[in-house]
Amino acid sequence: MSNMLLEAKELHTYYGASHILHGIDFNIRQGEGIALMGRNGMGKSTLIKSMLGIVRPKHGRILVRGDDFTKAPTYRTAQRGIAYVPEGRGIFPNLSVRENLQMSARCGIDGQRNWTFDRVMETFPRLGERINNGGWQLSGGEQQMLTIGRALMTNPDLLILDEATEGLAPLIAMEIWRIVKEIRKTGIATVIVDKNHGAVTSICDRAMILVKGEVVFSGSSDEVRANPELIQKHLGV
């Protein structure tokens, strides 16, 4: 039995007349971690949104656990054990921290309930201190933790983090990366979209770099870290 969780084959995505993704192939298996990197506007988030059905690719195929999901609605992808932490977080501001978490609680695709409310509280003790606060009352870092906690409450096999530390102070970003590292150790496959190559390649085993909607590098994170020229050329500012 294949342990492939999510695949994209020859994806072409457009925003109006703008051709954003140019025939991208992508795949992730159970337990893997992939760092998806590139400068702003290179197509990282569009690739994620295309695979999740938030944006419709014009050409290409998307497979979830081997089944064709090219035209599937996003909620069906989520039901197959794929959790998404979007850029901008997307918490429910009028719900409390507790409600934000409880509304997403469900068992995983194999019935697993590894991530309970209590475990999320243990992982993010700060959320415990804010449990009755409304989402709108949280700081950016707290909102990010809530979004990750909410995704974990779905007991996913694959967690996709899109710019999880964007706009956060370095101390908070480091703490989030530390927690993501701990989550990775539990065996959840992870796709991390981020510009901080140092952080994401230390968490993920594989790395992919996009430039203008095309894959210019796909290999191990070790290869990226050992190649400062590659980093400078495609990720340097």
Add this chain to the structure above:
Amino acid sequence: MNKSLDIIHDEHRALAAMLGGMNALVAGIEAGRLKPDFDLLADMIRYIDEVPEVVHHPKEDQYLFAKLRLRSADALPYIEQLEVEHVQGEARIALLRSALEAYRKAGEAGFAGFKMALATFLEQEWRHMNTEENHIFPLARKHLTDEDWAEIDAAFLANGNPWEGPAGEYAALFSKIVNTAPAPVGLGN
């Protein structure tokens, strides 16, 4: 390959985040946005004291610098400078700690002294890390052999995850600081 450089780089990121956080807190105090939290500042100083002294500098000195010294004459002046700075580290952090204690005792009147001590410390730390990242790392990549790297990487990896501390104490200290430091520097109130 070069796992050891990855580990050093990761530790630099953690230290840089902590130093940047201290700088931001002091700027907030100076601007009147924040009240000084002396225990928090003491915890931050403890972090930037213990993590480098206990887990970071010894690895650099004993393994990376020791091998590079044998392979590259160009690296020698940098290594000698960095080793001196490692030795001086304890004295530099002691100055910062005593400046904080003076600030705690004197109140507002002690702020300028602490601010100056921190600025001096930060400048020294940035320069130190930049020397390692911009001079030592490239020379190490260029001159160390595969056998050297195998030996250095093995020694670094034998430490497990040193950044977290032998019993996770540094990770716990880091989390405590992040949870206490006021937003937007940390998650505290």
